[in-house]
Amino acid sequence: MKLNIETLKDVDAWQKAGFNLPKFNLEQVKENTKTNPNWIHFGAGNIFRGFIANAQQNILNEGKSNRGIIVAEGFDYEIIEKVYKPYENLGVLVTLKANGNIEKTVIASIVESLVVDSKNEENWKRLKEIFINPSLQMVSFTITEKGYSLQNAKGEYLYDVLEDFNNGPKNPVSYIGKLAALVYERFINGKQPLALVSMDNCSHNGTRLYESVSKFVKKWVEKGLVEEDFDSYINNPKYVSFPWSMIDKITPRPDPSVREMLKRDGFEDVETVITSKNTYIAPFVNAEECEYLVIEDLFPNGRPNLEESGIIFTDRETVDKVEKMKVCTCLNPLHTALAIYGCLLGYTLISKEMEASELKKLVEKIGYEEGLPVVVDPEIIDPKKFIDEVINVRIPNPFMPDTPQRIATDTSQKLKIRFGETIKAYMKREDLNVMDLRFIPLVLAGWCRYLMGIDNEGNEMALSSDPLLEELTPYVESISLGDKGPFHRQLKPILSNAKIFGVNLYEIGLGEIVENYFEELIASKGAVRATLKKYVYSEKN
């Protein structure tokens, strides 16, 4: 079976092969969207197809909407050329459920795909047409955290950004410059309202997007390249809003095992493309079943009725709390603990780690015993239920091809939020004592052990990319398995760095505890697992 609109007409063949098909009139929805678009999404990658487009498809299937989504790709044009156009914007979502069931759904809610390239006359003209249409309500984004940056790591403006600052909205080349130019079109064509909704995984994402867009607006106004009022338009939420959101659905890259399964089911269009910009994308997406999307309800021109597909609309404070609940306590600290110890113990699947009772116990201790007492409770989602689902359903899902090595990427940037917030909360609370924390320090010691680049068996181990590796690994490189402590001299520069942990661990008394764990973790080959077992099963704990 090939993936295109024509083959979908052979309903029997698809259904026999176990695929769910769209239950709406594709041509009609396409036509409605063309004339009255209400939603355009920037970032044509996996999470968009695996979560967001599926949400709209559910609503269309139930007859509760008559319009689809237009997708726009402004960074990696190859995605559109190789994975959207050849399949007429269709895709297959493979949902890998924790009970082993696999659901295959043909997604047809994306009705048009465009490259955001001001040199591509046809697409640029169409984008302008969409942006000036009063019916447009929402522009959403999944463009990674990098997508919002106007500067490089040294804090210098990128070349494309500087070009656009100087040239104004005429022929923009930078990502946010192109977006700002399209919003300007809307401004000069009737000042219609609009919501720009970041759905990326960064804290306070709406503000991140606002800051980038408003930088362009300010520069252009300063240089007299746009009407002065454009600034007030962008800064008035009655016209343009930048809601915050929290998104959660583990969506790994297209996996070879899923590709083989689809092939066996007779689906022919399975090849993964690795684009020259390093996007891993295929006509199918594989993802877990569980998903959360919580969006601040701030839509000056109305919004798509996504609540019909389980998406939660609420106030900004609640979005913030949900994000903190997930990132500081209920999901990401557990992920990072499994990433560090998983790499050290030679695992290549997160789910496999959960079969080792000492690792499962470790995350239970971190989540339930150390995290939950200080969790930020968003009220709309019960933290205990959320963490139960993470520990019992999501992370152990044996069908999810997710790896500790992927999650170990950039650990130095993640520890502050994932563990530092809990440490700080213990320090603030009178009824809690930071010195009672045992398992968070064990993870931090595990990370110092990880930085040695030697696994539990004493073999060299590749470290996942991280901007601080070059700075930190030299501190521990002279240490060998079996060395005796103290290791204060070597570990102090790491453990005292408040930029990494959110606090100087020595100042609060945890530095020495981490050092002691570290000494046990390097005692011999096999000491990593032995130390874990010793502490997670100890009576005291």
Ligand SMILES: NC(=O)C1=CN([C@@H]2O[C@H](COP(=O)(O)OP(=O)(O)OC[C@H]3O[C@@H](n4cnc5c(N)ncnc54)[C@H](O)[C@@H]3O)[C@@H](O)[C@H]2O)C=CC1
């Ligand atoms: N995959 C996942 O499990 C989850 C992803 N997310 C969020 O979605 C983002 C994208 O994830 P996927 O779609 O799965 O990744 P992907 O690799 O499939 O697609 C990445 C998308 O971002 C664009 N992009 C990459 N670098 C860019 C840049 N410098 N400027 C502008 N656009 C750029 C690409 O062109 C592509 O559209 C993540 O970074 C995260 O913020 C959120 C929750 C889960």
Ligand SMILES: O=P(O)(O)OC[C@H]1O[C@](O)(CO)[C@@H](O)[C@@H]1O
């Ligand atoms: O540790 P990282 O790299 O942020 O990845 C965490 C994973 O879990 C999630 O937070 C789940 O939504 C995803 O963003 C990602 O797949």
